[in-house]
Structure formats: structure tokens, C-alpha cells
Amino acid sequence: MTIYNWSTVFITISLASLLNGAYVSDKRAPRTVNLIHGNSRKIINEVVTPYPEFLDPEVTVLSSSTRPDAKAMPSIGNGHVATVVHSDTLYVDGVYNGKNSTSHRARIRSTASINITDFSFDIDSQKFSLDVGRGMYIEEYTQNDYVKVELKMYAHQWMSWLLVTEISVINNGGPPVVLNLSQTLGPDIDDVNVNTTQKNDFRLDLLVTIETEMEGEDTVAVLAVSSLVPRSITVEPSESSRYLFLTSIGQDPMIVMDFFGLGLNNFLNGTLELSHVNHWESMWRKGRIDVGDNKELSKLNYASFYYLLSEIPQYESYGPFFGISPGGLGHGEKFNDYKGHVSWDQDTWMFPSVLALHSDKAKKIIESRVRKHSEAKALAKAMGYDGAMYPWEIAYSGGNVCPTTGCLKYEHHINGDIALAFQQYVMMTRDTTFIESGGAADVITDIASFWMSRMSLNNETNQYEIFEVIGPDKSHFPVNNSVYTNSVAKISLLLPKYALSLVNKTADPTFETTAKQTYIPFNDTGRWHPEFDGYELDTMVQQADAILLGFPLMADISEETRRNDLEIYDKVTSKAPAMTWAMFAIGWLEVNNKPKAEEQFNKQMKNIVPPFNIWSNPVDSKGGRNYLTGIGGYLQSLIYGYGGFRIFQDRLQFNPNIPQSSTSFNLTGIDYLGGSFDFSFLNNSMLITQTSTSIGEIKIVITSTGETETLKVGAVVQYPRSKAYLMLV
Numbered sequence: 001m002t003i004y005n006w007s008t009v010f011i012t013i014s015l016a017s018l019l020n021g022a023y024v025s026d027k028r029a030p031r032t033v034n035l036i037h038g039n040s041r042k043i044i045n046e047v048v049t050p051y052p053e054f055l056d057p058e059v060t061v062l063s064s065s066t067r068p069d070a071k072a073m074p075s076i077g078n079g080h081v082a083t084v085v086h087s088d089t090l091y092v093d094g095v096y097n098g099k100n101s102t103s104h105r106a107r108i109r110s111t112a113s114i115n116i117t118d119f120s121f122d123i124d125s126q127k128f129s130l131d132v133g134r135g136m137y138i139e140e141y142t143q144n145d146y147v148k149v150e151l152k153m154y155a156h157q158w159m160s161w162l163l164v165t166e167i168s169v170i171n172n173g174g175p176p177v178v179l180n181l182s183q184t185l186g187p188d189i190d191d192v193n194v195n196t197t198q199k200n201d202f203r204l205d206l207l208v209t210i211e212t213e214m215e216g217e218d219t220v221a222v223l224a225v226s227s228l229v230p231r232s233i234t235v236e237p238s239e240s241s242r243y244l245f246l247t248s249i250g251q252d253p254m255i256v257m258d259f260f261g262l263g264l265n266n267f268l269n270g271t272l273e274l275s276h277v278n279h280w281e282s283m284w285r286k287g288r289i290d291v292g293d294n295k296e297l298s299k300l301n302y303a304s305f306y307y308l309l310s311e312i313p314q315y316e317s318y319g320p321f322f323g324i325s326p327g328g329l330g331h332g333e334k335f336n337d338y339k340g341h342v343s344w345d346q347d348t349w350m351f352p353s354v355l356a357l358h359s360d361k362a363k364k365i366i367e368s369r370v371r372k373h374s375e376a377k378a379l380a381k382a383m384g385y386d387g388a389m390y391p392w393e394i395a396y397s398g399g400n401v402c403p404t405t406g407c408l409k410y411e412h413h414i415n416g417d418i419a420l421a422f423q424q425y426v427m428m429t430r431d432t433t434f435i436e437s438g439g440a441a442d443v444i445t446d447i448a449s450f451w452m453s454r455m456s457l458n459n460e461t462n463q464y465e466i467f468e469v470i471g472p473d474k475s476h477f478p479v480n481n482s483v484y485t486n487s488v489a490k491i492s493l494l495l496p497k498y499a500l501s502l503v504n505k506t507a508d509p510t511f512e513t514t515a516k517q518t519y520i521p522f523n524d525t526g527r528w529h530p531e532f533d534g535y536e537l538d539t540m541v542q543q544a545d546a547i548l549l550g551f552p553l554m555a556d557i558s559e560e561t562r563r564n565d566l567e568i569y570d571k572v573t574s575k576a577p578a579m580t581w582a583m584f585a586i587g588w589l590e591v592n593n594k595p596k597a598e599e600q601f602n603k604q605m606k607n608i609v610p611p612f613n614i615w616s617n618p619v620d621s622k623g624g625r626n627y628l629t630g631i632g633g634y635l636q637s638l639i640y641g642y643g644g645f646r647i648f649q650d651r652l653q654f655n656p657n658i659p660q661s662s663t664s665f666n667l668t669g670i671d672y673l674g675g676s677f678d679f680s681f682l683n684n685s686m687l688i689t690q691t692s693t694s695i696g697e698i699k700i701v702i703t704s705t706g707e708t709e710t711l712k713v714g715a716v717v718q719y720p721r722s723k724a725y726l727m728l729v
Helices: 006-022 253-268 272-286 295-309 344-357 359-371 373-383 405-410 413-429 432-436 440-454 483-501 509-516 545-549 559-572 578-590 594-607 628-642
Strands: 033-037 040-044 061-064 075-077 081-084 089-092 114-119 125-131 136-143 147-155 162-171 177-183 192-199 202-209 221-227 232-235 239-250 288-292 456-458 463-465 652-654 664-672 675-682 685-692 698-702 708-710 716-720 724-728
Touching (some): 075 147, 081 147, 081 162, 081 239, 114 136, 114 147, 147 177, 147 272, 162 177, 162 253, 162 272, 221 253, 232 239, 239 253, 253 272, 272 664, 288 295, 288 628, 295 628, 344 413, 344 628, 344 664, 373 440, 413 432, 413 440, 413 664, 440 509, 483 509, 483 545, 545 559, 545 578, 559 578, 559 594, 578 594, 578 628, 594 628, 628 664, 698 716
Parallel strands (some): 033 239
Antiparallel strands (some): 033 040, 061 125, 075 081, 081 089, 114 177, 136 147, 147 162, 162 239, 177 232, 192 202, 202 221, 221 239, 288 664, 456 463, 652 724, 664 675, 675 685, 698 708
């Protein structure tokens, strides 16, 4: 970590002044658009960004005729920088302030928040939209056919250090259009020391965090370069103008300035917005979910994936990715939104849906765990355990930033959650490079070693037990032998044998032996799983972690036991976060109880905040926003619930249903073994198309008949809708 001194910043200022000569022009021409930054302008032909032809704006553009409450505004982000639209704050990935458990995202004033505060014309109509197809927020104000004003905000997907605000004005011959502008910088900052200077049309802020997370670390310096915002802009009759306001921000001053200049040049040659939209178009082409005839559900699907994909950078060339917190990069202040910390929400709830349709981005998520492997090893040693122990919450350093001593001491299932994500990724991709040289083998092995040292052998039963833990259901703690914790520990212990075998290596055989002797609480009389030792029937729970055994843990349990678990915990689960209802929906679909599945699926909708489909937690909207954990659970209820997808060592299984009020359910771009597959599920049939080459030939097997067919890239195969699976020939 480096603290940049002012001599470096002065160099960047001189670079900024050089940018003026690159785009200043006073020429005028008819039927052109004035592209304006500060007091300089260049006149070029307007470039219209086309809407991706395969996307339906009716489901990818979410609009309101009134400006929503601030708490309902969406976030825009790209994995490096993010902000809630029109808020006074932006955040940069990995930039935190505060010691130990007080660590939180360092608030930075949002120079990207530009507001139009007054109009010189009477507004006949206005619209506020989140265009998830193109990854941008848009405001439109019009007066009949005479005046149109449009404000756009987006976090550039390619130039990932840029936040962009554009204002375009079309004046079709009326009086001059005057817009008053303001910049929502907000109050003084408690998290960083700020030095500000202005040069020509630019503002430079050098921000240095005040408190380090761990003793002995350096504070973090961030440079923000932004456009100056005039008090007003005027557009003359029969003139059209576009105004650009850029913020470039990051820890390397030279890269900050490079992106700022590149953003300006791309704006002036008409490709700034186009390059951003093209990246979103590429993401949607790669993976998406469409639900026929149910536009509201389709809107929710696209918005949900928009929020998740906005959290993961396209590239990491200019800095590492630190992971996804429950509230995302647009949130994380000191006393709210989980402080921006990363926990099991990322691995268990967000990761699986990203893996299914965007395995390249899913890899970045688990690579963020590899990046903090050495810190996890150090924590295990400090706590008296072997291997690697990931703390319940991490921020920048990878060290423990849990808000209480209890979560560090007891909430250890996070290590099994991480192992589960690694298992899902390896089974779905068989990425041997990641295992052998990407650090995955060490993480997998060290997590298994941690569980070996965390367990105790019961000499009477000859089974391994785990005492004093907090399971996903935090309403009971500490408990002994949490059924969820013991189950993910077992998964962690079995994973090394499978993963290492893919790279011709041998795991410690005691891992597998211990896994087979791991105690899983089970009631033989009633054929159901107690949540922990001593759990009694009808005891209320905050989150039904026992039902997670069926999915995502995919424990080897009978359908009778699966149904019993669902029925027992359905009655006693209350005030649960949204993702719990998603898991109930998946479970009920698994045992073919569609009415119960729909009932639980619909419970998730109570957490949705219109008009931009952000999620709150809890339902009363007083908790975290935007609740990506709930979004992740919801998307799983579609892919792994209604799609019925299950990931095994040797196959990708699916058992599709059609979501309620729909005639079709299409999953475009399921990633499996290096290839991509499109699935279209109809009332009585299913169509599967392999769209890119896998690591080997893939065949489909229809479970009920045993019928098989080898897939060919580009060829569509059709069967009656039924349980089936893909596997290597």
C-alpha cells in the first residue's frame, strides 16, 4: 500500500492541463451536437447508441413518472467504484477506514452526483429510469416537441475507474433553455483527510484514510479527478448540446489521469457511451434469464442480475477485487449496510447464480478468497487451529473485522461455505489451472485441515463432533453439532480428494476418513434433522438452516426426510431474510409440491422496493439496501428451483418447471465444462442448444428413458420436458 505525496499529484495536474489542447475547438456546423466539457467544446456528429436487439426494453427498462425516494434509488457500479444515484457518497473497492471491527467503507464525496435543480421551461412530462440493458440511470424532461433534456449516469464497464454523468439538451427552436445545476457533495468527511485543488476545468481531491484496519498497516491514498460543475448551462434555440461530467478515482494517480483523459477522448469521438453499452450487451448475450408472458418477473430477473454483475469488475489489471458485501459497493457506511464487509452472503447466496451464467465472473469471486488465504492461515494459527480459518467478516486486510467476539469464536461455518463455492466452481468448470497454479488447491486443503483441528472425536460413538458454534440460524447460539455446520465441514473434508485428483495429486486420506465419521444430527423416529443437539420440535427459528441440507449442500437424504424437514421448519420459521424463502421454494419444487413452492417463492417479493427493484432486508426496509443476498437467493430459486439444476462431479442435472403465470422459461448461456448451453423450457417440451465448444463432447441423458444424444454446437435438440443431465461423452 502506498501513500502518494503531493509531488506526484502536481505531476498529474500538469498532465490534466495538457488534455485541453486535445479537444478544444470553436467550429460550428449545422445539424450537429455540441459536446461540452467545462468551457471547451468540440462539434461532431451525434453518435446514437443502439439498443441491443435481443433485449426487450419493456423488461430491461424500469421507469417511474415521479422521482423515487432517496432510499429507493438504484446503485450504479462496476466492481471498482459505485454510488447510489444522486447520493452524496461514492465508494471505492478495498478502501476502508476504522480499526478492527469498526472498519467500514471510507465515505468519499460523490463528485458524480449532478442534479438539475431548476428548468427555464414548463415540464410536460418526466421519466426516471433504470436501464439495466445498457447499465445506466436516465432522467428525461420534456416540453411537448420543443425541448428534451436527458441526464444519464453510469459506472463505465470498461474504463472501470470512471463514473460518468451526461446531460443532453435538444432545443427545437423555442427560447433559450437554461438549466440550473448542483453537485451533491454532502457534509464533511470523517473517514479521510482531503486536500483539494482546481486546475482549468478540473478538480483534484487527494484523500487519505485516517485509521488503518490492522496495526502496522499504511493508510490508503486515493486520487479523484472530476469535472467542474457550472451553476447553469444554456442552450440556444435550434441547438443541441451534450455536457460531460467525469469522475475518475483510484489509488494510482497515473491511471486515474489516464482514464480521465481516455474518457474525455472517447466522449469527443462518440464512443464513451457506446463502449460501455457494448460491454453490457456482451454480458447479457453471455447469460440471462427470460420468462415468457410474465413481464414483471422478467423485469425482476434482469434487475437482479444487473445489481449482481455490477459488483464484479470486467478487468483486474489495475487493482485486485476484494469481494461482494451484502449491500454491494454502493453501500457500506459506518453504522449501516454491513459496513461493506464480505461474509458468507457472497459465497453461499450470490456466487451460485453468477457461476451458472457467468462463470468467468464467478471465478473472480473465489479468487478474492485465494487472495486472502495467507491472512486466513495466520488467523487459524492465532486461534489455535491448523490450516486456514477465514473470519466471519473481512474487509481490506483479510483479518477479522467481526462486530462481536462471538462471531469470531463461533461462526465458523463460513469456512465450509467457501469450500462449497470452490466445489461448485470446480465441478462446473474443471478448471485445473485454477486448482494447480491458481491457489485453489492450497485453500481447499487448508480449509480441510482447519476442520480437522476444529472437530472432537466422541470415543463412544466413534464420530467427530463440533462444539460451540453459531449456525445460519443466529437465534440459537452457541450450539453443539449444528446440522448445517457439521454438513459443510463434511463437504470441506471430502473436497480435496476430488479436486486434487483432477490434477493427478493425492489428498491426505485422513480428510476422507474423518468426513465419513462426521456426526450429522438426525431424528430416527421422525426421520428429520434437528437443527442442533437439543433442538425440540416447534421451537421457532429465525432462519431454517436445516433445509439447506437438501440444497445447496445436496446431502444424501431420502425424499421422505427432505419433505419432513421442509414441513417441520416451514411451521416455525419467522422473520427470516428473503433468501430463506428462496430455499424453501427450491425444496418444495424438489419434492414436487408446486403450490407450496409458489407460496414461498412469492414471499420473496415482499422485500422488493419499487420502482427499480432494489431489495431491502428486513421487509420493513429499515435494514440493508441494496440487499444482494436476497437477490442471490431469488436468482437461485429460478435457476436451481424452477430450472432444477444440480451440479455433480460427473454431470449437470436439470429437472425443469415453469414459473407461475408463465408459458416458457429460458436460460441463455449456462456455463458447463468450458462450453455454453441455452435451455428453453416450455409446458410440454424442452429445447437445448450447445452454443460454444466444451472441454470435450457433451451428451444429454434423459433420466426416465435412458435415451442419450451427443450435442453438436449450434444444433437444437428437443425432448419432452423431464429430468435429464449433461455429461462428457
